[in-house]
Amino acid sequence: MTPQTTVMLLHREGMRIVCDKKLDLATVSRSSGAVEVIYEDAERNLWIGTMKGVFCYVSTQDKLTCVSENIGDVSDFTQSLDGYVWCTVRNRGICRISPKGKWRLFPCKMDFLTLDVTTDGVLWASTGEGRILAFPSAEPTRYKDYTAQAGLNGDMVDHVKVDRFNHIWMVTPRTVREFNPRNGAVRVFAAQSAQIVLHRFLPRAVFRDDGDGNMYFGGIPGFISLKTSQRLESIPQSVTPHITDVKVLNRSIWLDANHRKTAQGIYITPHEQNLQIEFSSLDFRNAGSICYAYRLEGVDKDWVYLPAGKNTAIYNRLGKGHYTFEVKATDENGLWGSQVARFEIYRLPAWWETWWAYTIYLLMVAAVVGWIAWFYKQRLVERNRAQLANDIIQTRLPVSGMGVSEVDSQFVDRAMAIVEQNMGSGYLDVTFLSAELGMSHSTFSRKLKAVMGQTPLEFIRSIKMRHAATVLRQKTSTIQDAMMAVGYNDHKTFTQAFKDTFGKTPSEYQREWRDK
Template identity: 25%
Template sequence: LYKTFAGIESSEEVSRWITAITEGDNGTLWVGTYGNGIYLMNETTGKTTNLVHNPDQIHSLSNNYISALLKDHQGNIWAGTAWKGVCKFNPHAYRFSHYQHTPHNPGSLSNNIVWSFLELPDGKIWIATDGGINIMNPSTGNFTTITYKQNDEYALSGNNTRSFCIDRKGNIWIGYLFSGLSCYNPSTRKLTHYRNSPGCSNCLSNNTVWDILMDRNGKLWLGTFDGLNIFDPETSTFTKLPEGTSENGLSHSIVFSLLEDKKGNIWIGTNNGLNQYDPLQKKFSHFFSTPGCKNCISNNNVFGIYEDDNGILWIGTMGGGLNRLDPKTGKFTVFNEAGGLANNVVYDIVPDNNGNLWITTNHGVSQYNISSGQFTNFDVSDGLQGYEHNLGAAFKNSKGELFFGGMNGFNILNPEKVPDRKIPAPLWISGFRIFSNTSYREYQNNDTIILNYRDNFFTFLFSSIDFNDAAKMQYEYRLENIDKRWRRTDAQSAMAEYTNIAPGNYVFRLRSISPYQGIKQQEIKINVIITPPWYATWTFRITATLAGLILLTLILIGRIRRLRKKHAMAQQLLDLEKRLFDTERKALRLQMNPHFIFNTLNAIQFFIFQNDKLSANRYISMFSKLMRQILINSQYNTIMLKDEIDALELYIELELLRFGDKFEFRIIVRPDERILEKYIPSMILQPYIENAIRHGLIYREEKGLLKIEISEKEVGKVMCVIEDNGVGREKAEEIRKRTKPEHVSMGTKITESRLKLMSNLYKSEMTVTVNDLKDENGNASGTRIELIIPTFEK
């Protein structure tokens, strides 16, 4: 069956010398000629198209003399030319329409820095730039401008335009950088200007208007660099909403973006958090980024805000990626570079007619498919005006076309014409490196690499045979039993490095991720076996274990014999140490008890001489309780901390009776009273409390304070702090030398001796630290004693 193509028209004589033929997609036949370029012949329609070199188009053929044609696995057509190299045609490529300023062309865009778009009812597009307003005629692609002229009612207030809004009467509101607000009347073509006036409460609060919103009631909301303003067109007055962190205030004065949701709430993106304003209740709700909070907004610098058909809010942030907010739950979900987003600086979000989101970033534009959760990224290689975009410069017109502006003009995109690029690119491991030695060879799926245990520093090198978007490819890899999760890298770092891997069997898995739709494509699996050294083999281990067991048995037999001899001596020595300890403890208690009893009887005698029978009787009653408590406690090496504190309270009460409320005391237990159930050596604290009272507090002129604080220092230890605000140790010693030079206090020394003996016996350190307290003038203001005491089993 033969088919004849006719009707090929050319201004030149058609060359009869056909040099190459190949079949493209959809039955298109590519015919290369020597002198007339390439002819595309559609077998279905019979239509013929001639591709030739055009010096005014950088993407045309480099030469009309074709020597070879080839179609690769991705559908690309490669054309070899005479003297001008190789040309590649990508049938799946889509290039954005790019509009920018062209010198010597008055009909082009007047300024390349684009900030906002607005479509009028007649279909014309207004474009805010740093060179005034450009008005685009979509049918011709030409631009007219409105610019600033001094004292001209038909001119702008300034050329640095930033935002647009059209009201119910068809008036166009224009926000500026540093030049306030203007209202353009399309009928008269005149502009009314509004500026900040110092001291005017009903005027615009700031001359930088970043965003303008008309609500359902016809009022204008103005986001400025000094607060949020509400403008009433009927009264021509401005009202600035208050600021602050409470429900009555805006969280920050710099406002970037505004949105009215389906319920009539106003959402405000600021330099410090996302705000929701209820116009009926006149209250704000704030959303802030909180470290460690997974359901919070990811960054406090909030840029663009969009509400989809389901009432879900999509929020762009400066460095925190894209955020999804469900207003019903108040929870945020974050999408960032790790999940496929082009860049974490997100300016604006606009939808297309298919429900996809288009997101402008600092590194191109991302398309997000809400259903699949996948991103498709576009950059300058796709025809974008640049990597960086501007806040507010994203827009969808009535035809469903998308506009994206930045620092080098703007692009227009028809989402319906973006081809579906899902052709997989072959993935291969191109090399394997051990330390610095690289073996460049292709490894097939399920290949096995066997390494010596010394070769445990290795690297896999890989790439994807993608002739269109190799630089955009990403990869995920994982070494089983080493990596707990997949690790991601890009085409610039297409390698997987592993260091100090132990001998064993591993599986290296690698998969590529398409830059379009984020599709995870084919996967390669490589088995890695690292052999152990001879001394780590099972044969050597079993032999060595048996030999070790025999040797250990012989050692144990000899050890047991020696231990039996030592055991009898050790048991005798242990009994002696315990008896010695008990004897010393009882001796110490006998030294302490007479001292305390002597002081107590003196106090009782004093009350009797004073004929204070009530105090004497109360003193004797409390004294008997204390003595009974001491006798009970003396039966045990350790007592419950609660019992120790009970005895201390009785002792301190006795001293208070004796000294006539010369001081007051407090006992503090932290963190709770469960610590009181622990066991400590008995009567450890009383001598220190006695010293605090007898040598510190009683010499104080004003009423003193004795504070005892019990807390858990660490597991198995408690800290007891005894602090008084008496005269201090130095002054107390001076008083003692004057009044009782022959008296020597032994209570604390005996207690310290007990602590040392118990530390040696129980192998647990007990420490005592004494600190002299000073006031702000350096004078003595009391004493603080810190005891760290181990706790014991009952």
């Protein structure tokens, strides 16, 4: 394969490289794009992926065809047992190509790198973000993320390959991982380890021998062969993880005799932050190949999987309360054990987090809320009083502007004051008012008629109705409150008197006022 638009079939003769066949994509497409990947399917057809499209060379017919020249940047191919060819298109999705050459793109905006498929039809893809995703071939738009379960933790996955046992082999620059998705078992081969003499692994330098099932991985300065097996399918050995140390700021508090602790737990103070928990299965001979997973209830939503050989969990600034730390481990074959070690952590509260501190906070808040409510109520009362006083003043007719004498004006003011002071009483009538003014009933009636042009009953009723209107304008007042304020017991009589004065019923007046 050349860097541009030509694919060559080469073989070696001694020290010479001989070209047997040359395919030029320019003969079938004017804008094919540079060649990125090639793949030979079960029918010995050669699939060619470019930065723009997909091409196929049918060797039995010696024919090169363009499947699509604008599908996108094709990064890898694979073929499922039903004969369909699948390819990943970077940042666009997964494409399915039928044996007749018809294709369909299933959208998925991810930076796909490599692709392979298991015999049960599950598509396994790696991405540029270091993720391992499984897509069911029946519905390739949904997927399950196995990144954390495989212990990758964001490592760049250069290649993914499926072996004869449907185990997933993942290649990173520093490791090769064998992963069994059925039970989560992981086996790790690290570069520069005692078993692996390579300095690093190369991307796409992966080959599966369908004859013996062995896997081959290229690197610097050579390649290695790893035998596939069912070791990851076996029953896991009994593995019991243990908490070996607890540190704060890199200082052990688990081994401190003066530190408060229990048989399976420890107490930490508010200032003891940067908690570091160390654990081990005590299998020191295989420590480099054992993986751990942990979680802290209330903090971690799911298990946190550590790379092989790592055995430390770190937490910063835990809030007060009771936490349960759990840890599990694999055996030397990468099989997860069933035993989970649990460790209790009691983070003591600071003085401002204690119950009595919260009680003080609650009392302070209640006091502030109470004072605000009292202050608001006082303001409301004062405002209502001022409004009421103003309305009462407005009800006083401008006697001085009616051309009456000062004596008559004082007479009217005194009469109005008596009505206002006794408005809610049941004995306020013409007889009571004339007696309070020191006049006979007839003399009072004649004088009031001469000065105000009203009968005593009209005079009393006008003052009462204006006061009732003032009460109705208050937000919390009811019609019953207005009746009681002006000394009425009969609702019908009060309504008629109010309507005669204002031309509307009390309820209509109150509704119009509140809608303003």
